[in-house]
């Protein structure tokens with residue numbers, strides 16, 4: 001089933017004639033459109049794509065299977081949307097309550113005379129979690145490119161090179177291959193590697209630093225998200241202990257993954273292993289998240305998650321240990337759930353590298 005039909009099936013339970021899809025991630029998932037302003041009105045029989053004059057040519061390229069309607073200044077966007085709802089014959093239309101601010105709702109309501117606009121809770125989350133073969137292929141390509149980027153940047157890892165140098169080299173490589181950076185890369189070294197989401201700075205690498213690189217490529221709208229930690233110069237005993245514990249937790253977590261397993265149990269597995277090494281107190285974030293068109297896609301691997309693993313989901317698995325004043329290690333892979341197990345899509349080496 002294509003994405004539009006999957007949404008229609010999910011809409012059956014909602015007591016509306018149709019839905020105005022407005023969040024860019026959901027519009028993108030539904031149509032492939034990547035512009036900043038797009039709306040899709042979906043009813044059981046019809047679908048209409050709406051954008052503004054900035055995106056008419058792009059929409060013709062990216063959106064198929066439904067008519068494209070667009071407006072230009074001085075037409076008001078909400079008035080235009082309301083008009084399209086009327087012309088499609090819907091009188092009670094849903095809006096995405098999880099992604100609409102009160103002010104946005106008010107502006108639409110003011111223009112929607114004769115139409116009841118009705119809140120519909122998130123339908124896309126569960127749909128987006130399960131990927132079709134085309135989406136999986138794109139994630140696979142994004143993972144392969146991230147792996148190639150890691151190999152490419154390793155020559156830069158030497159004392160005196162700054163975190164920013166590394167970030168720029170990695171991003172240039174990925175963009176030069178025709179892809180985009182999936183998110184602002186995390187490049188942190190030495191004591192800064194204890195910042196799980198620190199940004200690259202002008203700090204120069206020094207012997208004895210952990211260096212953590214968290215980066216990814218976006219290929220045809222789909223992302224990879226990988227982390228590797230290496231040591232600049234020679235690793236100490238403490239470097240080795242911490243690294244080995246995180247690697248053990250990461251590998252064991254991936255081994256625990258298969259359809260039917262609760263995401264929170266995988267998360268617990270990694271925490272229990274780190275506790276064995278007296279390091280669990282340094283692991284504060286969730287073990288992973290869903291991955292797709294959105295880097296932090298639907299799906300959480302955390303203590304409070306209700307998610308259950310199922311075939312064709314893609315998850316990150318990324319335990320980390322962050323010790324203030326010393327440094328941190330995170331190892332992150334992207335994992336596809338298969339009928340009988342998993343496939344790890346990111347294939348960069350995980351043994352501890354001492355560079356140069």
Ligand code: GLY
Pocket residue numbers: 183214215225318332
């Ligand atoms: N790159 C952010 C994360 O790993 O979730």
Ligand code: MN
Pocket residue numbers: 214215225226227332
């Ligand atoms: Mn990451």
Ligand code: MN
Pocket residue numbers: 225289316318332
């Ligand atoms: Mn991640």
